Amino acid sequence: MQNIISLELISATSENGFSLDELVFRTKELFETEAMAGFVSLILQLIDERICMNIVQGKSDNTGQSCxxxxxxxxxxxxLRQFRTSVxxxxxxxxxxxxxxxxxxxxxxxxxxxLAPYQSKTLELEKLVTEIVSEQSYRRSSTHLESIGSIPVPKSTAHRWVVQTDCDQIDTGTDTFSLLFADGTGFKRRPDKDKRISNRGELRVALGVTRSSSVVPLGAFSGKSWDEISSLVKGERKNKELVADMLVSEGETGLVKSLAKLCNDSQRSHWHLVRDLNYTMWKDDAGKLERKQKQKELNAVIGIEIPEEDFEKVCDDDKKDLQDAVNSAESDLHKLIGKLLEKGYKIAADYLNRSAKNMFSYARRWLETGIVTPRVSSMIERMMRELGRRLKRIAFGWSEEGAAKMARIIIKRFTSENQWEKYWHEKLRLLDNVMLALKTIKVQNPQTLGR
Ligand SMILES: [Zn+2]
Known part of the structure; x- marks a missing residue:
C-alpha cells in the first residue's frame, strides 16, 4: 500500500535575525513533540481504513480473521488507543x-x-529504556528519558518494564567451556522489614570462557544458593557433561563446593587474590604504601606464564623448568606469608595460606594434560569491575529479581553487543516491510524564494 503524504508546516521567523541554534532547536521540538507521532498515527489510520474496508466488503482478509x-x-x-513510542x-x-x-x-x-492485547508501548521503546536504565542510575535515567522530550517515561513505569522484559534471558547451551568463572558482588537492595530482608543483597554471576577466549554469559542471580545456581548453569547438559574444564573463583567454600562438580579442576582467581590481599592487609592496619608493595610482590610470585607453543612441541626440559617455577613460586609464596606474619598481619597471612592450595592449578593442569587454561582474562576483570560499579549506582532500590535482571542485561550487552542487537532486530521484526522516502521539501508560496 502506497500513499503520498504531505506535511504542512508554518514557519514564522523574525526579520531582524535569529540564531541558527534556535531554528534547529524549534525544528527538533516540533518534530519530537508532534510531527513524528502524528505521521505514524496517520499511516496507521490509512492502513486501518484499508484493511477494515476489505474485510467488510469481503474482498480479502489480510489478517486471517474470520468468524x-x-x-x-x-x-x-x-x-481510542495510545502507544508510548520513542517518537x-x-x-x-x-x-x-x-x-x-x-x-x-x-x-x-x-x-x-x-500487537499483544494490552500492549501500550512499542518494543523499540522498551529496548531504548532498558539500555538507558542499565547504563545509568535510576533517578538519572528517568530524568534523562524525560529530557529527550518525546518519551516521558516515569521512573516507576521504566522499573516495571524492566521487571517485565524478557530480553534478559540467557541460554546456557551445552558447550563445554575452557573456564567457568563465578563471583559474587554486593549491592544495596530494597529492604523489607516485614519479610526480614535487609538492604544487603548479593548478586552472583557465572560466565563461561571459550577456548578462543571469548566470554559468554551463563547467568546472574540474586537470592539463590550456589547449589541452585549450579543446577541452573548446568542447564540441559547431561549428567557427565561438564560445563567447563576449569572453575575459576575467589575460592569461597560454598561456591567451590557447588560449582566444582561442573568442572575438571579448580583454580584461584589471581585477580581476586591480589585485590583481596589489599583488603585483608587493610584489616590488619597496614599502611597504603606497604599494601601496594605486597600486592606487587604477590603479583610477581604468582605470574607464571604457560608456554605459548602446543604442548607436544614443548621439550621436556622446558616442562621441567615450568615445574620448577611452580615449586619455587610456592616456596616464595610461603616466604611472603612468613613476612606478613612477622609484621603481625595475621588476617592477610591466613588469607594467602588458605588460597595457596589452588593457586597454580592452571600450570599443573597444563603439565599433566596440555590443556591451556587462560588465567582470568582481562575481559572478565573489566566486566566484574563494570558490573560492580554500575550496580552500585543503579541497583539501589531494586528488588532482588530486578537487580538480577539488570545484571543479566549488563553482562549480555557487555559480552556481546552484536548478539544483543541481533536479538532486538528479530524481536522488532525489521524486515523491510516498511519503506519511507522523503519526496520533496518545498515551499507552497514559491514567490518568496526570489528568482
Ligand atoms: Zn460470528
Whole structure:
C-alpha cells in the first residue's frame, strides 16, 4: 500500500535575525513533540481504513480473521488507543468490526500489527529504556528519558518494564567451556522489614570462557544458593557433561563446593587474590604504601606464564623448568606469608595460606594434560569491575529479581553487543516491510524564494 503524504508546516521567523541554534532547536521540538507521532498515527489510520474496508466488503482478509460462524463482518465502533513510542505518544482510533450473526468483535489493525492485547508501548521503546536504565542510575535515567522530550517515561513505569522484559534471558547451551568463572558482588537492595530482608543483597554471576577466549554469559542471580545456581548453569547438559574444564573463583567454600562438580579442576582467581590481599592487609592496619608493595610482590610470585607453543612441541626440559617455577613460586609464596606474619598481619597471612592450595592449578593442569587454561582474562576483570560499579549506582532500590535482571542485561550487552542487537532486530521484526522516502521539501508560496 502506497500513499503520498504531505506535511504542512508554518514557519514564522523574525526579520531582524535569529540564531541558527534556535531554528534547529524549534525544528527538533516540533518534530519530537508532534510531527513524528502524528505521521505514524496517520499511516496507521490509512492502513486501518484499508484493511477494515476489505474485510467488510469481503474482498480479502489480510489478517486471517474470520468468524466461527463464517459470516461477514460489519463496522461496529472505534476505540481510542495510545502507544508510548520513542517518537512520542502515538494515538489511534482504530476500528472494531462485528460479526453480523453472532456479534463477535474483532480489531483488525491490532492483529495486522501483531500487537499483544494490552500492549501500550512499542518494543523499540522498551529496548531504548532498558539500555538507558542499565547504563545509568535510576533517578538519572528517568530524568534523562524525560529530557529527550518525546518519551516521558516515569521512573516507576521504566522499573516495571524492566521487571517485565524478557530480553534478559540467557541460554546456557551445552558447550563445554575452557573456564567457568563465578563471583559474587554486593549491592544495596530494597529492604523489607516485614519479610526480614535487609538492604544487603548479593548478586552472583557465572560466565563461561571459550577456548578462543571469548566470554559468554551463563547467568546472574540474586537470592539463590550456589547449589541452585549450579543446577541452573548446568542447564540441559547431561549428567557427565561438564560445563567447563576449569572453575575459576575467589575460592569461597560454598561456591567451590557447588560449582566444582561442573568442572575438571579448580583454580584461584589471581585477580581476586591480589585485590583481596589489599583488603585483608587493610584489616590488619597496614599502611597504603606497604599494601601496594605486597600486592606487587604477590603479583610477581604468582605470574607464571604457560608456554605459548602446543604442548607436544614443548621439550621436556622446558616442562621441567615450568615445574620448577611452580615449586619455587610456592616456596616464595610461603616466604611472603612468613613476612606478613612477622609484621603481625595475621588476617592477610591466613588469607594467602588458605588460597595457596589452588593457586597454580592452571600450570599443573597444563603439565599433566596440555590443556591451556587462560588465567582470568582481562575481559572478565573489566566486566566484574563494570558490573560492580554500575550496580552500585543503579541497583539501589531494586528488588532482588530486578537487580538480577539488570545484571543479566549488563553482562549480555557487555559480552556481546552484536548478539544483543541481533536479538532486538528479530524481536522488532525489521524486515523491510516498511519503506519511507522523503519526496520533496518545498515551499507552497514559491514567490518568496526570489528568482
Ligand atoms: Zn460470528
Amino acid at each position: 466461527c460462524c463464517n459470516e461477514r463482518f460489519e463496522y461496529h465502533d472505534r476505540s 512520542g505518544t502515538v494515538k489511534i482510533s482504530w476500528r472494531r468490526l462485528k460479526c453480523v450473526k453472532c456479534g463477535k468483535t474483532i480489531t483488525p489493525l491490532r492483529d495486522f500489527l501483531g
